Amino acid sequence: MYAGKELRRARHARGFTVRKLAEIAGTSAAAISQIENGARGVSVERYSSLLSKTRTRIVSLPTLANTxxxxxxxxxxxxxxxxxxxxxxxxxxxxxxxxxxxxxxxxxxxxxxxxxxxxxxxxxxxxxxxxxxxxxxxxxxxxxxxxxxxxxxxxxxxxxxxxxxxxxxxxxxxxxxxxxxxxxxxxxxxx
Incomplete structure (x- = not known):
C-alpha cells in the first residue's frame, strides 16, 4: 500500500485541497503534503484518522493480489x-x-x-x-x-x-x- 498516494487519491475524490484536509484534521498543510509525497512517515492510527476525514477507511483484504x-x-x-x-x-x-x-x-x-x-x-x-x-x-x-x-x-x-x-x-x-x-x-x- 502506498499511504501517501492513497491519501492523495482519497482527498481528491472528496474534492479537498491539502489546506482543507489539514484544516479539518487539525494539522498543517505541510504535514499533509509531506505524507502524500512520502517525505514523512505516519502511524496507522494517524493515517486512519486522516482518511476518515475524507470518508475513506483502511480495509484489510484476504488476498495478496494487486489492485x-x-x-x-x-x-x-x-x-x-x-x-x-x-x-x-x-x-x-x-x-x-x-x-x-x-x-x-x-x-x-x-x-x-x-x-x-x-x-x-x-x-x-x-x-x-x-x-x-x-x-x-x-x-x-x-x-x-x-x-x-x-x-x-x-x-x-x-x-x-x-x-x-x-x-x-x-x-x-x-x-x-x-x-x-x-x-x-x-x-x-x-x-
Missing part, C-alpha cells in the same frame, strides 16, 4: 522504461489474478479508479479487463469504468510485440469490444 491501481502504476512504470513486454506481462498477470479471485475480492481490488498508465490503449484495456472479469462473476461494476477516457475512438490491438495476428471481433469479449480494444478472449485463459 487495479497498483497494476496501472506498474504498467506505467514499464511503459516509461520502454519495456512493452513487461507491461504486457503485467496485464496478463492481472487477468490471471482476477480470474482466480472470488467475486467479492474481484470487486474490492478493482473498486478504486487507477490513474492513467500514460497509454490510452492500456488504460482502456485495464478497464475492459476489469469489466470482463466482474461481468463474468455477475458482480457490480465500479463507476470509473464509464469514464470517457477509457473508450478508444477506434479499435486498437493490444499485443506483446509488433507481430502477431490481429484477432477477429468474434474472438474478443464484449467488454473489450465496448472499450474498442482487440484482445483475444483466449489470451485471458493463458495460465
Amino acid at each position: 487495479a491501481v497498483e497494476v496501472a502504476e506498474s504498467i506505467a512504470s514499464f511503459l516509461a522504461e520502454n519495456d512493452n513486454q513487461a507491461a504486457y506481462r503485467e496485464f496478463i498477470s492481472f487477468s490471471d489474478s482476477l480470474r482466480k479471485q472470488s467475486p467479492g475480492i474481484r470487486v474490492a481490488i478493482t473498486l478504486v479508479a487507477p490513474e492513467t498508465t500514460g497509454s490510452a490503449l492500456y488504460d482502456a484495456a485495464i478497464a475492459a479487463l476489469v469489466e470482463h472479469w466482474l461481468t463474468e462473476a455477475s458482480s457490480p461494476l465500479p463507476d470509473w469504468l464509464e469514464n470517457a477516457d477509457l473508450f478508444l475512438p477506434e479499435l486498437q490491438h493490444l499485443r506483446e510485440g509488433i507481430y502477431g495476428p490481429t484477432p477477429e471481433p468474434e474472438e474478443v469479449s464484449a467488454a473489450f469490444l465496448r472499450h474498442n480494444v482487440l484482445f483475444p478472449e483466449v489470451a485471458m485463459e493463458s495460465v
Whole structure:
C-alpha cells in the first residue's frame, strides 16, 4: 500500500485541497503534503484518522493480489522504461489474478479508479479487463469504468510485440469490444 498516494487519491475524490484536509484534521498543510509525497512517515492510527476525514477507511483484504491501481502504476512504470513486454506481462498477470479471485475480492481490488498508465490503449484495456472479469462473476461494476477516457475512438490491438495476428471481433469479449480494444478472449485463459 502506498499511504501517501492513497491519501492523495482519497482527498481528491472528496474534492479537498491539502489546506482543507489539514484544516479539518487539525494539522498543517505541510504535514499533509509531506505524507502524500512520502517525505514523512505516519502511524496507522494517524493515517486512519486522516482518511476518515475524507470518508475513506483502511480495509484489510484476504488476498495478496494487486489492485487495479497498483497494476496501472506498474504498467506505467514499464511503459516509461520502454519495456512493452513487461507491461504486457503485467496485464496478463492481472487477468490471471482476477480470474482466480472470488467475486467479492474481484470487486474490492478493482473498486478504486487507477490513474492513467500514460497509454490510452492500456488504460482502456485495464478497464475492459476489469469489466470482463466482474461481468463474468455477475458482480457490480465500479463507476470509473464509464469514464470517457477509457473508450478508444477506434479499435486498437493490444499485443506483446509488433507481430502477431490481429484477432477477429468474434474472438474478443464484449467488454473489450465496448472499450474498442482487440484482445483475444483466449489470451485471458493463458495460465
